[in-house]
Each structure stands twice: as C-alpha cells, then as structure tokens.
Amino acid sequence: MRRIIPLLLTFVTFTASAQMLGFSKDSAANERALESQFDSKINRDNLAAWSKRLSARPHHIGAPYDADNAEFLLSLYKSWGYDAHIETFDVLFPTPKTRVVEMTAPAKYTLKLEEPALPEDATSNQKSEQLPTYNAYSIDGDVTGDLVYVNYGVPADYDELAKNGVDVKGKIVIARYGGSWRGIKPKVAAEHGAVGCIIYSDPKDDGYYLGDVYPKGAFRNEWGAQRGSVLDMPTYPGDPLTPGVGATADAKRLDRKDAQTLTKIPVLPISYGDALPLLRALGGNVVPPSWRGALPVTYHFGPGPARVHMNLQFDWKMVTIRDVIAKLAGTDRADEWIVRGNHHDAWVNGAEDPISGQVAMLESARAIGELAKSGWKPRRTLIFCSWDGEEEGLLGSTEWVETHSDELKQHAAVYINTDTNSRGFLESAGSHTLERFVTQVARDVDDPETHVSVLDRLRARDLVNAHDADSRKELRDRELIRLSALGSGSDYTPFLQHDGIASMNIGFGGEGEGGSYHSIYDSYDHFTRFIDPGFVYGETMAKTTGRMMLRLADADVLPFEVTTLAKTVERYAKELVQLADSMRADREELNRQVRENTTALASDPTEHEAAPVAKPAVPFVEFAPLHNAVSRLLKSAEAVDRAVASAPASKQAEIDHALMHLESVLTRSEGLPLRPWFKHQIYAPGYYTGYGVKTLPGVREAIEQEKWQDANDQIAILAKVLDNYSNALDRAAAAAR
Amino acid sequence: MRRIIPLLLTFVTFTASAQMLGFSKDSAANERALESQFDSKINRDNLAAWSKRLSARPHHIGAPYDADNAEFLLSLYKSWGYDAHIETFDVLFPTPKTRVVEMTAPAKYTLKLEEPALPEDATSNQKSEQLPTYNAYSIDGDVTGDLVYVNYGVPADYDELAKNGVDVKGKIVIARYGGSWRGIKPKVAAEHGAVGCIIYSDPKDDGYYLGDVYPKGAFRNEWGAQRGSVLDMPTYPGDPLTPGVGATADAKRLDRKDAQTLTKIPVLPISYGDALPLLRALGGNVVPPSWRGALPVTYHFGPGPARVHMNLQFDWKMVTIRDVIAKLAGTDRADEWIVRGNHHDAWVNGAEDPISGQVAMLESARAIGELAKSGWKPRRTLIFCSWDGEEEGLLGSTEWVETHSDELKQHAAVYINTDTNSRGFLESAGSHTLERFVTQVARDVDDPETHVSVLDRLRARDLVNAHDADSRKELRDRELIRLSALGSGSDYTPFLQHDGIASMNIGFGGEGEGGSYHSIYDSYDHFTRFIDPGFVYGETMAKTTGRMMLRLADADVLPFEVTTLAKTVERYAKELVQLADSMRADREELNRQVRENTTALASDPTEHEAAPVAKPAVPFVEFAPLHNAVSRLLKSAEAVDRAVASAPASKQAEIDHALMHLESVLTRSEGLPLRPWFKHQIYAPGYYTGYGVKTLPGVREAIEQEKWQDANDQIAILAKVLDNYSNALDRAAAAAR
Numbered sequence A, B: 001m002r003r004i005i006p007l008l009l010t011f012v013t014f015t016a017s018a019q020m021l022g023f024s025k026d027s028a029a030n031e032r033a034l035e036s037q038f039d040s041k042i043n044r045d046n047l048a049a050w051s052k053r054l055s056a057r058p059h060h061i062g063a064p065y066d067a068d069n070a071e072f073l074l075s076l077y078k079s080w081g082y083d084a085h086i087e088t089f090d091v092l093f094p095t096p097k098t099r100v101v102e103m104t105a106p107a108k109y110t111l112k113l114e115e116p117a118l119p120e121d122a123t124s125n126q127k128s129e130q131l132p133t134y135n136a137y138s139i140d141g142d143v144t145g146d147l148v149y150v151n152y153g154v155p156a157d158y159d160e161l162a163k164n165g166v167d168v169k170g171k172i173v174i175a176r177y178g179g180s181w182r183g184i185k186p187k188v189a190a191e192h193g194a195v196g197c198i199i200y201s202d203p204k205d206d207g208y209y210l211g212d213v214y215p216k217g218a219f220r221n222e223w224g225a226q227r228g229s230v231l232d233m234p235t236y237p238g239d240p241l242t243p244g245v246g247a248t249a250d251a252k253r254l255d256r257k258d259a260q261t262l263t264k265i266p267v268l269p270i271s272y273g274d275a276l277p278l279l280r281a282l283g284g285n286v287v288p289p290s291w292r293g294a295l296p297v298t299y300h301f302g303p304g305p306a307r308v309h310m311n312l313q314f315d316w317k318m319v320t321i322r323d324v325i326a327k328l329a330g331t332d333r334a335d336e337w338i339v340r341g342n343h344h345d346a347w348v349n350g351a352e353d354p355i356s357g358q359v360a361m362l363e364s365a366r367a368i369g370e371l372a373k374s375g376w377k378p379r380r381t382l383i384f385c386s387w388d389g390e391e392e393g394l395l396g397s398t399e400w401v402e403t404h405s406d407e408l409k410q411h412a413a414v415y416i417n418t419d420t421n422s423r424g425f426l427e428s429a430g431s432h433t434l435e436r437f438v439t440q441v442a443r444d445v446d447d448p449e450t451h452v453s454v455l456d457r458l459r460a461r462d463l464v465n466a467h468d469a470d471s472r473k474e475l476r477d478r479e480l481i482r483l484s485a486l487g488s489g490s491d492y493t494p495f496l497q498h499d500g501i502a503s504m505n506i507g508f509g510g511e512g513e514g515g516s517y518h519s520i521y522d523s524y525d526h527f528t529r530f531i532d533p534g535f536v537y538g539e540t541m542a543k544t545t546g547r548m549m550l551r552l553a554d555a556d557v558l559p560f561e562v563t564t565l566a567k568t569v570e571r572y573a574k575e576l577v578q579l580a581d582s583m584r585a586d587r588e589e590l591n592r593q594v595r596e597n598t599t600a601l602a603s604d605p606t607e608h609e610a611a612p613v614a615k616p617a618v619p620f621v622e623f624a625p626l627h628n629a630v631s632r633l634l635k636s637a638e639a640v641d642r643a644v645a646s647a648p649a650s651k652q653a654e655i656d657h658a659l660m661h662l663e664s665v666l667t668r669s670e671g672l673p674l675r676p677w678f679k680h681q682i683y684a685p686g687y688y689t690g691y692g693v694k695t696l697p698g699v700r701e702a703i704e705q706e707k708w709q710d711a712n713d714q715i716a717i718l719a720k721v722l723d724n725y726s727n728a729l730d731r732a733a734a735a736a737r
Helices: A025-041 A044-054 A064-079 A155-163 A184-191 A272-280 A351-373 A395-403 A405-411 A432-443 A454-465 A469-477 A492-498 A524-531 A533-554 A562-595 A598-602 A624-645 A649-660 A697-704 A708-736 B025-041 B044-054 B064-079 B155-163 B184-191 B272-280 B351-373 B395-403 B405-411 B432-443 B454-465 B469-477 B492-498 B524-531 B533-554 B562-595 B598-602 B624-645 B649-660 B697-704 B708-736
Strands: A083-105 A141-149 A172-176 A196-200 A267-270 A307-328 A333-343 A380-387 A412-417 A424-430 A502-510 A683-685 A693-695 B083-105 B141-149 B172-176 B196-200 B267-270 B307-328 B333-343 B380-387 B412-417 B424-430 B502-510 B683-685 B693-695
Touching: A025 A351, A025 A533, A044 A064, A044 A351, A044 A524, A044 A533, A064 A083, A064 A307, A064 A351, A064 A380, A083 A267, A083 A272, A083 A395, A141 A196, A172 A184, A172 A272, A184 A196, A196 A272, A196 A307, A267 A307, A307 A351, A307 A395, A333 A351, A333 A395, A333 A405, A333 A533, A333 A649, A351 A380, A351 A524, A351 A533, A380 A395, A380 A533, A395 A405, A395 A492, A405 A412, A412 A492, A412 A533, A412 A649, A424 A432, A424 A454, A432 A454, A432 A502, A432 A533, A432 A562, A454 A469, A454 B598, A469 B562, A492 A502, A492 A683, A502 A533, A524 A533, A562 A598, A562 A624, A562 A697, A562 A708, A562 B469, A598 B454, A624 A708, A649 A708, A693 A697, A697 A708, B025 B351, B025 B533, B044 B064, B044 B351, B044 B524, B044 B533, B064 B083, B064 B307, B064 B351, B064 B380, B083 B267, B083 B272, B083 B395, B141 B196, B172 B184, B172 B272, B184 B196, B196 B272, B196 B307, B267 B307, B307 B351, B307 B395, B333 B351, B333 B395, B333 B405, B333 B533, B333 B649, B351 B380, B351 B524, B351 B533, B380 B395, B380 B533, B395 B405, B395 B492, B405 B412, B412 B492, B412 B533, B412 B649, B424 B432, B424 B454, B432 B454, B432 B502, B432 B533, B432 B562, B454 B469, B492 B502, B492 B683, B502 B533, B524 B533, B562 B598, B562 B624, B562 B697, B562 B708, B624 B708, B649 B708, B693 B697, B697 B708
Parallel strands: A141 A172, A172 A196, A196 A267, A333 A380, A333 A412, A412 A502, B141 B172, B172 B196, B196 B267, B333 B380, B333 B412, B412 B502
Antiparallel strands: A083 A307, A141 A307, A307 A380, A424 A502, A683 A693, B083 B307, B141 B307, B307 B380, B424 B502, B683 B693
C-alpha cells in the first residue's frame, strides 16, 4: 500500500458543518457522543469470524446449512439482548433434475455445465452440497432449434435482429449477461417466439477482459457460470404461488400452471468456455460493434448453422425459508419502527453475496445491543431482519412484508437495506426525502483508505469522473449527494414499492474486484483476497448503517426533507418532457429519411438489411396537469420543511406521525398498469429492465412504449397522486404550526 | 444482391443543377457531351485484365516484376498515343538479412514471422519472390529487454504509462497498429528510451473482431502481418539520402549515418498469432479499457516478466526505381499542366494497394487517349504518372517532384492522386479551392449500386451517420461536400506540401472488406472476392477522376473557388482558439484537483498510481493577427471569385495564370519548424500523427506542444502568409476586371 497524502488545508470539506437534520443543537451533541461510543465498539475481527462461519458451506434455501445459519443468527441476536425469532414461509423452489445442452450441428459439442473445484479455494470442492449452475423458475422443457445470438436480449436488440432479417421464432437464443436483469432475457425471447434461452457470461463483461481470472486474479474464469433467478419480478416478486399475500402454512396458493412469474421457455446459464464453440459455429451477418464480446471469434447473428438441443427438467418442490427477526423496543416513540435488513441465503457459499453485508449488519446490531445494555435506549423501535430466499426472488422479505403489511403501514418509518459490500466508495439509493439525512451521515463517517469522510471521498471520485465543466459545477455547488432512485434487485422492493415505506439501499464498492457473483467461487478465500481484505469496508459499512439506525432511533423529529423530493420529482418531470420531445424529433427524422430514401441509399446492398419503414408520428403529450401538480408540490414541500424546522417540541410526536406516513401517499392501491403489485408512483423497476429503475413509471413506460392515451391517463393519475401528497404536506405543515 | 429501391420523387437531389465552375453555359454543354462520350468508352474488363497482370507476382522496388510492370505500363501509355517515358532514381532500400524475435522469459517462444501460403489464394505461395514481413528503414539492432505494452504507442500513451509508474527506458515495447501512422511508434518509443519496438496487428483493429478472417472472410488472419515503411516521413519523405533534391544518378548523397529519417531503434511488425504468447506473459497493472484489444488475454502494461530478444540485420542496398510518365500535350493552354498519379509498386502482389487505383487511372487514360485520337484535344496538358517506390516513403513521386520542382512550380495547376480503391462511397480530400469542383464532379457521376449520383449517395450516408440534429442541419443546408484536409500517406505530399500545387486525393470505400493490407494476401483472389468484385467501383473511379481530368483540361478558367478556402481557414482558426481555451480550462481543472487533493482521494490506493502534479497554466495566445488576416482574406476571396466569374473571355488566360499559382502563396520557403521540407502553412501531416493532418500546422502544433512563444511567432508568420495570399487575390481580382 502506498502512503496516503494527508489532506491539504485548502481542501473544501463539508465535514465542518455540524448540522444534524431532525435534531436540535443539544440533541445533536448528545447524538454525536453516542455515535462516537458506538464507533468504538465496532470490531472487524467479528466480521471475519462470522463471514467464515456463515460461508463455510453452501446455504441456499432448502439446504441444511441455510437452516443452520438461521439458528446461528438467532442465537447471536438473542445473545445481544434482542427479542428475536425465526419466522418461516413455505415457497416453491425448483432445482434441476436434468440439465442437458448440446450442439448437434455443424459439429457435436456437449456443454460441461460445471464449475471445477480449485485447490486455491477451500470451499469450492463441496460438490455434494452445491446447487448446479441453473436459473431458478425456468420452466421444464426439451427443445431443439437453430441458435441465434441476441446480444443482451433486450427489446432494442430484437429491432437490430429484425433489421438484419433474423427472426427467433422456433429458435434457441443465446444472450450474454448484462444490459438488463437476467430475467428480462427469456421474457423478451419468449415474446418474440423463441423456444429456449441460453445466457452466458461474456469475458468482455465478466471475465478476462476486465482482469486476471480466478484463481490468479479475481475475475470469472473460463468455466464459471452465473446462477440466478429468472422469476418475472417486475410483475411481482416473492413466492410465485402467493402473489400479494404471505406464503404462510395456511395461505391460499395458486396452481403452479397459473403462476404468472415462471418463465415461458426453458433457460439455462453457461460459462464462456461452454459458449465459445456455440458462438464460433454461428453464421449469418456479422453483428454490430456494440454486440461484440471478448471471445476470440467473429460474432455472428445466426440463425444456425449451429443447432442446439436443450433438455431441462426440475424438481418443483416446496421448501421452508427462515427469516430471522430481532427487535429492540423503543421508549417514547416505540410505535415508530426503523427496520434494517440484509439477506442471509446465498446461491452457494456467498461470502460476498450476501454475507459481506450480513456481517456488517450483525456487527452494528451487536454494538447497538451493547449500548442498550449499558443504559441507552432507542426512542423508536429498531428491527433487524436477516432475510432468507432473497436470491430466488426476494422471497423472505416479500412474504414477511405481505404478511405484516397492516402493521408495517401503521408503524414502519424507514427501511434500510444492504446486500453485498465491497471496497471503495459509498453507494446510496432511496427515497429522496432521505437525501440530506444520508449526506449528513456520510459526512460523519471516516473513509478507512483516505481518512477523509466518505462524503468527501465520494465527491472527489465524482469530480474526477465528471465529463464536463457543467457536471463539475453542479457537483461543487450542490451540498447533497444525489441518491439514486431505487428499482429492484434486493429486499427494499416490498417495503418501498409495495407498502410505500421510505427506504434506502446502502453499500460500498468500486474498488473490490469481482467475478465470483453467484458462482462456487464466491467464497471466503476469494472475498478476503479480492473484495475487502481485512473487512476494512465491512467495518465502515457497520459504522455507516449503524449510525443511520441510531440517528433514526433518536431524532427529535424524523429526518425527512421533502423539498429535496419535490425538486427531484420536478427533475424527473422535465426528463419526461425531454424524452417525448426527443422521441418526436427522432421519429420525424426517421420518417424523413424513409420518405427521402436516405437509409436505403446509405446502406450496403450486399448486406441485405431490411429497409426502414415509416412509423406513426409522436404526438404532443398532455403534460400540463403534471406541471401544475409539481408546481404546487414545490411550494407545499418548502412550507412543510420550514414548519417542521421551527415546530415546538410539544408538536414533535404529531409531526413524526404525519411524516412517517408521507411516502405511502405516493402509492396507489391499483398499482401500476399490468402489475398491480407495484404501488409506488415515483419509483419502480422497469418492466423491460428488471432491476433498472423507471421513475414516474406509469407515465415514463407509457411514453417509452408509445401508448399515448395511456401516457395522458397516467399523467392525470400521477398529478392526482402528487396533489394528494401536497394535501398531506399541507396538513403536516398545519399540524406543525 | 437485393433489389435497389428506385429513387422517390421527393428526394432532394443536387443533380438538377447544371452549373459547372470554370465553364460558360455553352462550354459546359460541350463539356457534358464530351464527358458522356468518355463514360461510354470505359470498360471494366480492362481493369480486371490489368489487375490480374500487374498483381501476378510480387513487385516491390528492386523486384524483377516491378521493372517488368513499369515496362508494361509504358507500352500501354504509348499504345494510347501518350508521349511516355520511364524516369529512374537510385534509392536506399534495406531488406532483411536476419529477423529473429524470441521471448526468453518467463517461457521460451520463437516468433514465426511468416505468413503461410493458402490454397484459396493463388499467388500466396510465391515465397521466393515475397519480401518477408518487416518495416523498411528500421535500423540494424541486436537488443534484449523486458517487454512493455504501449497501446498505439502515441505520446498520450506514455502519459498513461507514467501514471502507472512504467518507464520504457532500456525496454522493448510492443505497440499495436492503429491510432497513428506506424512510423510514429518507434519514433516515440525511442524518444522515451526504449531499445526496440514490435508492432502487431490486434484482432480488435485488424482481425476477427471485425469479421471472418481470410480465407473464410476478408479479414487478417492469425499469422498475417503488416509490412510497411517506418521512414520518418513527417520530417521528410523520399530517399533518406537525398532530402530536398532528386535521387538522380549524380545527386549528392548523405552518408547513411547522417540520414535523419531512419529509425533510432530496431522495429519489426508481427502477427497477432505471434503477439499472443508475448502479451499473455506480461505482468504489472491491467491496462485501461481503451487499451484493450480482442485477444483472449487480460492486457497488462508489463514491464516483464516477458523478456524479449530481437536481432534485426538489413542489407542496405541501393535500388533503381521507375516512374512511368505519360504526357498528352495541350493546345492553347499547353503550359498549364494537370497532373494525375497513382503508384504501381506494392509490398507484395498489391492487387488492392495500389493496383486497384492504378488500373482505374489506366482506364481513364486509355479513354482520354481514344478521345484524343478521335479529334478532341485537351486545352491544357495532361500528365499521367505511375509512381514507383511509394510504399517505402513516397520515393518515386518525391524524387520526381524534387527533380522537376522548377518546371512544376511554373506549370502545374492541379495534382490529382489516387491510391487504393474499394466499394462504397466517394472519399475526397484536398485543397479547399477545389471543394466546389469536386462536388460538381460527384454530382455528375452515377453510383453503380444505387443509380443516384455519388454525391447524393454520400450525402445519404453522412445524414445517416450524423449524430445530432445540428450536424444534419449543416449537411442539409450546405451545398458542398466538405473536403478533408490532406495530411500524408500517399503521393500528393510532395506536390502539395513541398511545392504548393493544389492537390486532391480521391477514392471510393466504406463497403469493401479488408484485412489484406501490406500482406501476401493482398491478391487478385482476395480483391475480387471482397474488395470490389467485378471492378464495379474501379469503373466509377475511372469515370470520376477521368471526368476531373477532362474538366480541368477544358475549363475556360481553372475551376478554383477561393471563398471556400477562406471560410475553411476561418473555421480552422476558430478551432485553434477553442483548442487553446479548452486546454486552459482543462489545465485549471487539473491544477485545482491537484491543489484540493481530489485525484488522490478518488484513486484506489492499492493500484499505486502516481499522484498527478500541477502543471504550468495555459496563457492566452495572441490570436489577433490571425483574426485580422482571416477577416481580410474573406473579403479578398469573395472579391476575386466575383471578379473571375464575370471576367471577359479575353482575360481568361491571364486569370488562369494568377489562379494556378495561388496555392504556392500558402507556402513559405523556410518550411515548418523542425521540418523545412514541409513548406505549406495550411496543411501538413502531424509531427506526431504521421498521416493524420494538422491544419494551420505551425500554430496548431505549437499550441499542442505548449510552446507558447512559438505559438505567437507562428501566428505572426501565418498571418503574414495569409496577407500575402490576400495580396495575390487582390492582384488576381484586378487582373480579371
């Protein structure tokens, strides 16, 4: 390690500011003392020991070691003074009985579908306990077809295929990981008539292109494959048989054939070692540059001459999953809950995913438990949740939230999620009412590599990465971190998007090296060599999220800032106008080029590309109701923030009550079009991105999909939701006066 | 081939305009009739037959078949009625005696350095006549050192190496082809202290990443390597022993040790098959994404553990080169010469480079000869030149121009160059006084694939490729093609940049597929399968450049438009201001980030990157003299164009005389800083790009290299040159009145 240059005096630091949202000056001083006591209790040796323990054997749902881990976690929470229990659900969980993929023409090749044990990785040889490489919730299927390469397999890729005259109907597609959440690939492939789907890890995105491969380096090796769920989570997450309700023992269950979220075609992940012979055997046009990976072949579309047979059969069994729930009761605000979660199940050993986040959460819970034993008590109730079944589709969190929806809507103020953790920079996403809160916490946590605050380090990275002077100016002028909006991909989804509870997702990353994701190589050996040696950032994560819990527990008033949300919504609304405008301009240009024959003249006649056809013009969308609602929102938000800041102590409990229910006003019981489970009207995972967020999703997806009447209708709905929110803000402001 | 959709009536076509710069309405009608007669004489079967004949055997300089081809060309020109002769020069031409490259650690690998013969390629087995793969004008050397990967080996790449703590002093560098002309790589490597240089073709830039490899497809295969000259042509092209003077038998020659343009270190090109073991064996940091090629390895900087020994010894012999010069005397303007050239020598068989261009030139010369036999005579004298020795460093053209400089400066009005030709779109570059002329010719030639004019097809391609609405608007509003500015890379350089003769370089391309460049696979078989099957675009090239010759031969007044040049110079001057401004802003930002420690905080401490250091501020440059000169130029240019257009017939000979010498006023006898051979003050190859042009080079390179006093001095010099030019314009305008 090189020496770190100490901070120069001229560095503009935000650490100097002592403000703490939700706290009076005196309470802030007390809180600061408490947090400093908390920091002193964090011990990274605990993280190392628990990581080794929890990742010692494969612990996917249904595995003996998954249950064993749950019991171990329960015993830890109890030993620290928490009121803890295990809550179980029974969920559908298919595991493979038959996995055959073979190329039958132009040459014969039977895929290995196997990650080899490595002497350098102590747990990689636990073959009898490991789940094989597969995609959970693929349907059974025995199919044969010519192969087509579809790049990332997202909708735009099928436009490119059509342009090249390639139809996937009756074919098997091979898509590379990346560009979308994996479950989108078989979904879109099936929509286009494919009969099977193979997903492989291209070394460009996940292999030697990025760095040396395991075990020499950290990255995915020739035979590593990415397991993962392909449940249609953008429709609804959780157990596919119990949408909207908890998968308790006595729950009413769908028949499996009626479950909407299983795939429509069989799908299997493979390694790039297995993909190479298939891709090498493809013919047809050469794909465009953005489709090319890093395998030493010329990438072609197909179809064929490569012909593939795949036979996948699963054991569609029910298994029991185990959420570990640990409570520390609050004092005068006990009916306000601060919920914290990280899953404990893994695809295999999962030292990074999820144990790195789990052990940081555990250490913060332990330290908070110690504080509680030594006299301090949280004003609000703290609940720590070690979820099971996240990997298969947020099963543990979704079923728990669905089971406890009524209580949660009444009591839950904030949910803080973490998942994997790595070395580097703070990554934060969530409800924008929490943007100032997150910024202030980041200001108060030290970065272990540079010894400035994690906020200052993050700002430095963003400045260095900013690509123009305008972005740098914005970064320098803006006091706050920009929280990313939450799509999906971890356990915050049921809290935020189903129940409308203000939520955050927190992690560190950007410097750890990884290619072990969802493989047998996500091990203690790999993690401690490449991801976070010494659990240095695990400690930082424990300090960051622990501090969040303490601050949320003890604040005079819940630290929400509504103006930030209002300005963010204004920004999203502007994006939508720009989106429609640029689609309109692009469409006009396309139609002009079709009319004037430009594209045909510019194209190479030997390449047999389909000539583009004119498409319907993009109409002007009725944005006025949205602009009016945003305009009102901005005023109401400023008024409520001002009122809360100057409210007398006697009003604080009432203010809290108003604030904690605000996020739910952004939901709508009917949910989003085509997916009623998703209630939130500001944030949702994209229907065709899977994890990637769509903000103002009802309107945005209508525009993207060119459903113009829907766009106008959704604007009216969204404007109504925002007006309701402004009404709620006005009531809260009145209560605070 | 798919059917071509016929042009829709609404397509905005420029073909309608009948204007012809330099011609009255009546002379334009006559010219049009002549050109149509010319078109009817073009027969693509001739191109095929000559291509087969000329590429039948290897014909590099010094090879028997090179001399044989020259005699054959001479006989053709003579048979068509030209006054033709062969002009010889004696030049230094090293060929390899010893080529050994081997990796000595961490494993032993001896490079093959050999392109295999292929049954699918009839001439690839002519082993005894082929030059081996090598870089001409590499010095002798027997060196050993640790290997360092330097990306394209341009100056900016060495900044990245420094950032990663890598010094090439005493090392052997391996650079990939691309990013600059090849000769820059050993030049910059030597400036940084390297002792040897290997250049390889990465499959990302030139191999399977782009398409199927030969013989299945067109692209460079595993063992294909790119021969080529590494003579320091940005200093001076031509025979290294006779800078500035013709290499005639009695010329005074430098001693070889005093020749400035030989490399300082030994350099050899290799295939990616040979590069793979070397790159795989490199250690050190992983290179940034823009440095990564398409080989199936993780690309590292080194240095070592790969250690390389290279021993290169050359036979430094003198050989005779043969330019074939064919003249068709003009009538009333016989003392004004229109010169046309394309080289005939190749690295091996050279069906594409240069025979594709050579045979198109021949066919236009034949058709013009037929016109002359049937009664028509050119007003101006036409000279066709089949150059020898282009590949080694523009030897044939440079020595000829140096020998005939006085006559050329007196008589040459325009030089039209071509080199390789392929399928696709018109590519034109040259003196901006010729922009309208080129546009009008392009308007009048049919594209064989779409049956619109090559101008309309080019516009369609540019519109489709334009990345924003502003670029599309400019394309639609602007009547003219934008000629690229000429740097170097073919035989126009001595005409334009040494003697100040208005020049053009013309070709078709963009659709032919190639990976045969400078290899034994640049054959008739490869060319007719992949580059221009049926010589369809060879015919179009013959029609395009033949039409240029005819129009230049017969115009009432030479078709120069000075306003276009003036506006182009104005644009270049604005670029320079923007360049200095953006360098200043970038420098301020860099120094601020150094001062505030931003970069250090943002970087990964485990990567051991050197912390950036503050650099001198970028001062304001004294641009005023340039702005004043440009301002005057714009007025003088408009005045002269107006005066010429309305001049009486009686003045036309005098006007021609003024116009044909204008370009030379843009030169300066002292030449450019560090390279007096390059006289032109508007266009030059970049000192550190090699082929790539630098416009307003004296000023631009001073700014780029942060030589601020030089920048101010060069602005004064350039302003003076432009003022002289304006004076010349004013005199021409007066003469025309």
